[in-house]
Amino acid sequence: MAKEPLVIDLFFGEYFGGHTGEMERPDEYPERVKPKIRPMGTKGSEIFSRPKTFPYALDEEKNIEEYRTDAGFRVMILRPTKDIPGLTEEEFKRxxxxxxxxxxxxxxxxxxxxxxxxxxxxxxxxxxxxxxxxxxxxxxxxxxxxxxSSSGIECPDCNSTNPKSRWKNNDGYCPSCSDVALEDAI
The missing domain is CATH 1.20.5 (Single alpha-helices involved in coiled-coils or other helix-helix interfaces)
Known part of the structure; x- marks a missing residue:
């Protein structure tokens, strides 16, 4: 289990590493903090490098989120907002x-x-x-x-009713008038 939470920098991705647990309080913004981060690297000299202080004064409520996985691994996410001192609108959009x-x-x-x-x-x-x-x-x-209908199919022309068999016996036309086809009467 890692002692330091892994820091994910959603500002510019430059501060990615382990949070030392220390927070610097800038004199000009005493209600805000600047976390100290031990950068991650692949070279031996980078692994044990000195912690770097995050350059922006962050609001602990809005800009810092910390999560713990079921395995006990901790992650700290640094989220940018418009109200961070020293972060211009243009920088924020980048x-x-x-x-x-x-x-x-x-x-x-x-x-x-x-x-x-x-x-x-x-x-x-x-x-x-x-x-x-x-x-x-x-x-x-x-x-x-x-x-x-027990009496059969009614012809729409002559209004006579005849069983279907009589219609079929008359080549599919009304047995009374022979003018209407069985398909038209149905």
């Missing part, structure tokens, strides 16, 4: 944290657009489903009426 947030905002905007498109499509499909449901119900009623 920070990693700002760019990550902008990327997230773009992604959120894109996803919201997709949601709106899907909701429109859902509305259209729902209306089409309602129309198809009504058509199916009408067809089922018509079929039920025809099957329950």
């Amino acid at each position: 920070t990693i944290g700002y760019r990550m947030n902008e990327d997230l905002k773009d992604e959120i905007s894109r996803l919201e657009g997709e949601i709106q498109e899907k909701e429109k499509l859902l509305g259209t499909v729902s209306k089409e489903a309602d129309v198809l449901r009504e058509e199916r119900e009408e067809l089922e009623k018509k079929e039920a009426a025809q099957s329950s």
Whole structure:
């Protein structure tokens, strides 16, 4: 288990390493802190290098987040905000944290657009489903009426009713008037 929390610098990525546990309080901003970080490196001389003090005075509530994993590993994230003394607006917009947030905002905007498109499509499909449901119900009623009718199929022209077999025996036309086809009567 690491003694020092791993520091992730979302400003410019220059202060990545282990937090020494020390916080410097600048005289001009006594309510803020500047964490001391032991830089990580691959060379032997860098591993044991002296801690560097973070250049910006941070608000411990807004700019420093610390997490502990289930394995006991600690991570400290340094997050940029607009109100940090000495960090200009231009520098703030160049920070990693700002760019990550902008990327997230773009992604959120894109996803919201997709949601709106899907909701429109859902509305259209729902209306089409309602129309198809009504058509199916009408067809089922018509079929039920025809099957329950013991006397047969009624001709819309002459209003005579004959069994389906007589329509078929008359080459698919009304056995009474021979003017209407079976498909038109159903």
